[in-house]
Amino acid sequence: MESMGIGAVAKAAGVGIDTVRYYERAGLVAPKGRLSSGYRRYSELEVSRLRFIRRAQSLGFSLKEIRELLALSSSRNVxxxxxxxxxxxxxxDRRLTELKRIRAGLSSLVEACPGHGLPESCPILQALGGESP
Amino acid sequence: MESMGIGAVAKAAGVGIDTVRYYERAGLVAPKGRLSSGYRRYSELEVSRLRFIRRAQSLGFSLKEIRELLALSSSRNVxxxxxxxxxxxxxxDRRLTELKRIRAGLSSLVEACPGHGLPESCPILQALGGESP
DNA sequence: CTAAACCCTTGACTATGGTCCAGAGTCAAG
DNA sequence: CTTGACTCTGGACCATAGTCAAGGGTTTAG
Incomplete structure (x- = not known):
């Protein structure tokens, strides 16, 4: 598989064709070249790059950050x-800490709620209606 | 301060006036009442509610989720x-699990990167460019 | 009373990350 | 050569979460 079209590269990387073109507009991937007809041609390099983007995204990077990361990788600035x-x-880490805090609060609320009886006996309602949880 | 206008409630909660109205359209906060002129009037309750929204948002909840959370308080069924x-x-808990996965991936990458030398020695670039776990 | 400050609604616009569509051109197999 | 699959561009559209402006009316301090 010397070179492939946009459909093949999209399939190989597990993204949509429109997404590949969208990433190109966003400056994240460019085709290896074009046919005289204008058809984009890609190599395995672009497949790797697309997979890099997906992986980085799943690690919480925005496309803007990924673009910076890719730029740095070609500038070889480790x-x-x-x-x-x-x-x-x-x-x-910051998100994790805050999420743990709310988990603890929500958990204690759930545990303290009898699950029946008057609304006044439900600490969940007390917490939401009155002060912050 | 018996009741306040939208400017005061926005300032007290640390959000913009437009944001308060946006939240109202989204079904998150409603004014306590209105003047005959149509001016919205708020109490401290709405300030708490706005602050709750902001905190929940900072914890990664979407406005839709926050609306559900807030809907709990108007239910009378304990x-x-x-x-x-x-x-x-x-x-x-699911969010927590996902964030922990992201943290582990990033952490091992950062720890394994020497911070200098050739890009080939940087596992952040290597691992992201290679296969997925 | 006047003027500044405040508030009203409607609707357009921003950014992010796509997704879809029309209408046309191109490629590959039979 | 024809057919069907593929690709092109440009632009519309989606959700999310706001933000801003136009063109009014209202409130409040001096």
Missing amino acids: ASVKRKAEAKLADV | ASVKRKAEAKLADV
Whole structure:
């Protein structure tokens, strides 16, 4: 498989054709070349790049951040790539901490609710109606 | 301060006036009442509600989810309130699991990257460019 | 009373990350 | 050569979560 069309590259990377073109508009992937007809031609390199994008997205990077990451990877600046990943990790940790806090609050509310009786006996309603949970 | 206008409630909750009206359209907050002129009037209750929305949002809840959360408070059925809170807790747990997965992926990548040298030595670029776990 | 500050509605516009469609052109198999 | 699959461009459309502007009316302080 020397080179492939947009349908093949999309299928190989597990994304939609429109998504490939969307990523191209967003400056994330470019075809290896074009036929005289205008048809885009891709190689395995672009498949890897598309998979990189998907993987990075699943790790919580926005397309803008991924574009920066890709730019850095071609500038061969390993230190910058690491710094960006570290910043993202810190962001994830912050979310994790806050989510754990709300989990604890919600959990104690659920445990304290008898599940029957008057609304006054339900701490969930008390918490939502009155002060913040 | 018996009652306040939209500007005051927005300021007290730390959001924009347009945002308050947007939340009203989205069914998240309603003014306590209106003047004959049509001006919205709010009490401290709405300030709490707005603050709750902001906090829940910062924890990664969408406005749709927050609306569901808030709907719990207007239900008079304690059992159903408890069930919904439990479902929301399960939601939070799923989020937590996903975030932990993201954290683990990022963390191992960051730890394995030397922060200098050739891109070939950077596992952030290598791992993301290669296969998926 | 006047003027500043405030508020009203409607509707357009922003960014993100796509998805879909029309109408036309191109490619590959039979 | 014909047919069906594929691809092209451009633009519309979706949801989410706002933000801003136009062109009014209202409230309040001096």
